[in-house]
Amino acid sequence: MADGIQNGQAKRVSNAAIFAGCAVFVAGMVGAAYASVPLYRLFCQVTGYNGTTQRVEQYSDKILNKSIQVTFDANISPGLNWEFKPAKAVSPKIGETVQIEYSATNRSSKPTTGSAVFNVTPMEAGAYFNKVECFCFTEQTLQPGQSVQMPVVFFVDPELATAPETKNIKTITLSYTFYPSEPSKPVAALPEGQKAGAQKTGTQNTGVGKL
Structure with a gap:
């Protein structure tokens, strides 16, 4: 018991x-x-993990005589009344620099702001998908009914064609998702004639000794 x-x-x-x-x-x-x-955003910028692309400052200096298909995907998170369209698929040569454009339209009756995150599939290709220019993690504020074109400039690293885990990849998909965000407030400028040191101490510059 x-x-x-x-x-x-x-x-x-x-x-x-x-x-x-x-x-x-x-x-x-x-x-x-x-x-x-x-x-x-922080994790992607630091690690480039899980299919996230790489950001570079220069173009590829090597172009292979081999093409790869790149498709594009566009998504909107709930709470952001936008229409978001991807670019049409392209088939650049590996190493060739390409520019495509996504488009977004604010369908609401007030200004709204969004910020996009991204990923690449298959995930193994993320480290070889190099973006020279993109709109990821950048706030986009659209007025009611406003439409914008958002370019992405990229190339696929030639090493993708020889790396054991990626050499058989035929298609890469770049996907963006826009989330609603609050627009950043601009930093207030110091009043003319006021010194930075005076602002920190809470005192005002009276202009004494000013020529």
Whole structure:
């Protein structure tokens, strides 16, 4: 009888522990959802992990006589009333620099701001997809009904054709997702004639000694 009571108590304790663990997990996932965009941005910029592309300052100096198909995908997060269209697929030579354009239109009746995150599939190709110019992580504020063209300039690193994990890849897809964001407030300029040091101490520059 005593063993049965102990077993019942142990089972209740175990169930309570499982429930508590699930609650903590759910709370963590909710928090992660709110922080996902800025954390994703930081993580991508630092690591280039999980199919994220590389940002470079110069073009490829080598072009192979081999083409690869590049397709494009466009997504909008709930809460942003935009129309977001991808560019048409292209088939550049590996190493060739290409410019394409996405387009976005604000369908709401007020100015709205969005910021885009991105990824590349298959994930193994992310390290070889080099962007020279893009609109990722840059705030885009559109007026009601306004449309914009957003260029992306890129090339596929020739090493993709020889790396064991990527040499058989025939198609790469670049995908962007726009999320709603609050426009950044401009930093207020110092009043004319006021010194930076005076602002820090809370004193005003009276202009004494000024020629």
